Amino acid sequence: MKQSFKLAAAMTAFVSAGPALAADCGTSDGISIVELNWPSGAFLAQMHKIILSEGYGCDVSLVPGDTASSTASMSARGEPNINPELWVDNVRDFWDKVTESGTVYEAGKPFAQGGREGFYIPTYVAEANPELKSFEDLAEYAELFSDPSDPSKGVIYNCQPGWSCEVLVGNMYRAFGLEEEFNLFSPGSSAALEATIERSYRREQPIVTYYWEPTPLLGKFPMVSLEMPDYVEGNCNNDENCENPAKSGFPPGNVITAVTSDVKEEAPEAAAYLDAASIDNSIINEVLAWGEENNATAEETAIHFLQENPDVWKAWVPDETAEKIQSGL
Amino acid sequence: MFPDVLDERSVRMYVDNAADWMVIHWGASLEAAFQPLLHLLIAIEGFLLWMPWYVIIFLIAGLAFLATRNWKLPIGVSILMFMIGAAGYWEESNQTIALMLASTITALVVGVPVGVAMALSRPVRSIMRPLLDVMQTLPPFVYLIPGVMLLGPGKVPALLATVIYAVPPVIRLTDVGIRNVDSDVVEAVSAYGASGWQKLWHAQLPLALPTIMAGINQTMMMALSMVVIASMIGAGGLGYQVLQGIGRLEVSRGLFAGLAIVALAIIFDRIAQSYGRRLQSQLHMDEG
Numbered sequence: 001m002k003q004s005f006k007l008a009a010a011m012t013a014f015v016s017a018g019p020a021l022a023a024d025c026g027t028s029d030g031i032s033i034v035e036l037n038w039p040s041g042a043f044l045a046q047m048h049k050i051i052l053s054e055g056y057g058c059d060v061s062l063v064p065g066d067t068a069s070s071t072a073s074m075s076a077r078g079e080p081n082i083n084p085e086l087w088v089d090n091v092r093d094f095w096d097k098v099t100e101s102g103t104v105y106e107a108g109k110p111f112a113q114g115g116r117e118g119f120y121i122p123t124y125v126a127e128a129n130p131e132l133k134s135f136e137d138l139a140e141y142a143e144l145f146s147d148p149s150d151p152s153k154g155v156i157y158n159c160q161p162g163w164s165c166e167v168l169v170g171n172m173y174r175a176f177g178l179e180e181e182f183n184l185f186s187p188g189s190s191a192a193l194e195a196t197i198e199r200s201y202r203r204e205q206p207i208v209t210y211y212w213e214p215t216p217l218l219g220k221f222p223m224v225s226l227e228m229p230d231y232v233e234g235n236c237n238n239d240e241n242c243e244n245p246a247k248s249g250f251p252p253g254n255v256i257t258a259v260t261s262d263v264k265e266e267a268p269e270a271a272a273y274l275d276a277a278s279i280d281n282s283i284i285n286e287v288l289a290w291g292e293e294n295n296a297t298a299e300e301t302a303i304h305f306l307q308e309n310p311d312v313w314k315a316w317v318p319d320e321t322a323e324k325i326q327s328g329l
Numbered sequence: 330m331f332p333d334v335l336d337e338r339s340v341r342m343y344v345d346n347a348a349d350w351m352v353i354h355w356g357a358s359l360e361a362a363f364q365p366l367l368h369l370l371i372a373i374e375g376f377l378l379w380m381p382w383y384v385i386i387f388l389i390a391g392l393a394f395l396a397t398r399n400w401k402l403p404i405g406v407s408i409l410m411f412m413i414g415a416a417g418y419w420e421e422s423n424q425t426i427a428l429m430l431a432s433t434i435t436a437l438v439v440g441v442p443v444g445v446a447m448a449l450s451r452p453v454r455s456i457m458r459p460l461l462d463v464m465q466t467l468p469p470f471v472y473l474i475p476g477v478m479l480l481g482p483g484k485v486p487a488l489l490a491t492v493i494y495a496v497p498p499v500i501r502l503t504d505v506g507i508r509n510v511d512s513d514v515v516e517a518v519s520a521y522g523a524s525g526w527q528k529l530w531h532a533q534l535p536l537a538l539p540t541i542m543a544g545i546n547q548t549m550m551m552a553l554s555m556v557v558i559a560s561m562i563g564a565g566g567l568g569y570q571v572l573q574g575i576g577r578l579e580v581s582r583g584l585f586a587g588l589a590i591v592a593l594a595i596i597f598d599r600i601a602q603s604y605g606r607r608l609q610s611q612l613h614m615d616e617g
Contacts, residue, residue, distance in 0.1 A: 068577070148360070148481060149367060149484060160576065162572060166573075166576075185563060186569065187482045187562070188560050188563040188569065188572065189572075191470075191561075192473075199477065199478045199479075202356070202478075203352065203353060203356050295342060295345075
């Protein structure tokens, strides 16, 4: 493995020495960032774009994408260079393979407190049902969350197909013995799940759903996460064929900035910034909710963040670079 | 840069607020209004899943035999169905067939009368033509997500989206079929004193049937091509397996489920085509 890494390093060094027209920050053919199709991912992509192009003079381009396609492309073709918000556990096996081959590495953590997953109910449901506190309590509340296509049971909305949270939630649903009273429904995509939550909110109807933070949805529609036990190490809840699912909470959400190795080699200064960039969850939620309320684009949201929170991002870059970025805003 | 002639942001906000208003005030009644569709789909799905697998294969092979009166198609169809089952997609396939059948039935109930109206009335035709173009070109996601907001996720919005996408061929071909009925025949029928209804029911519709059948065939194919998109709002079935394959980067899962969709398409396309041909040859026999 070490051998192949050296080889890759030698090759990229050779390639980068070749072209005469190198962008100022060092990379031979510019830096491409995945513009993820959800708000926090798009926001982070735009923020990196502004900082890398204004502060480091990189030639930055944005490529629309999602977790699966961008991870596959990053490992196979070394492009795009940066995924600003990768939920590692959602592509665990693949990520292990990719890091082993050395083409992609973990730079920093965009969310200081990591990602949080859980089962959420709207605050108006929590207030109306003070006894409903934990995920396990749900068994008593099947009627409240009744399933429109099977009224004899309640319904829990699962996360989108193919993400590892889908398997995780399926096993938790079995482990906590909710199969009798509840159906587990896959909304099919994160957009449909979001629309479902919004619909319940608009009509003040009860809903219990898997969701995750930081997201503007939770800034816009306040929801309460149901209590879960602590994460139990060594359970098999993330395995589809898990025989004895454990009564465990969600594992701590490992969200990282994934970067292709050539960035570190060719543009070490930019790479140092990517390692350092990390924002408090509370600030992210606030910024995203601002964007949502004002119908702002991801780019406007990023500029808003940079203008309002200079002390946060100035800590990630040298003073000189910070000045360049500030004057570019 | 294009000049700022319009404050598009406030227009969009206005549209968004109108959508919210509809969700709040019409959500419940719309959901109730589409209950019959949900029951139709659940009934078809329940029936298909309740039947033992060999009975389903026998039924489909029987349909194929009735359409062709020869053994080649039934055998081919049975082998394809068996392979879908062997690949582990039996339940998912039946869910997909149920969605396809329910949307085809709905498309027929809506599409044939609209097609007839278009054939008989020029104003209706001039209104419907651009509308059909919109239905066939508007990206489904544009109305899928608002559909979920109005109706909740799952089978009902999936069925409606499929119908919106798949109904145009039935409408267009019913229209064309009726207008292409030999004007001599229509005149002759009128000369014998047939009323408008009798003319339609006994001359125009039967003579247009092969063309309408081609429309039904296309509608079924388009309904099948919507299954992956329908799964993105919780319709389940084979499309869901494709989505899982994509999400997990498991090429095999996506590919096999995709091939199962292709197999279903071939099965229903061949059966419908054979029926179309039978109708056509019967017509010519009558003429002879």
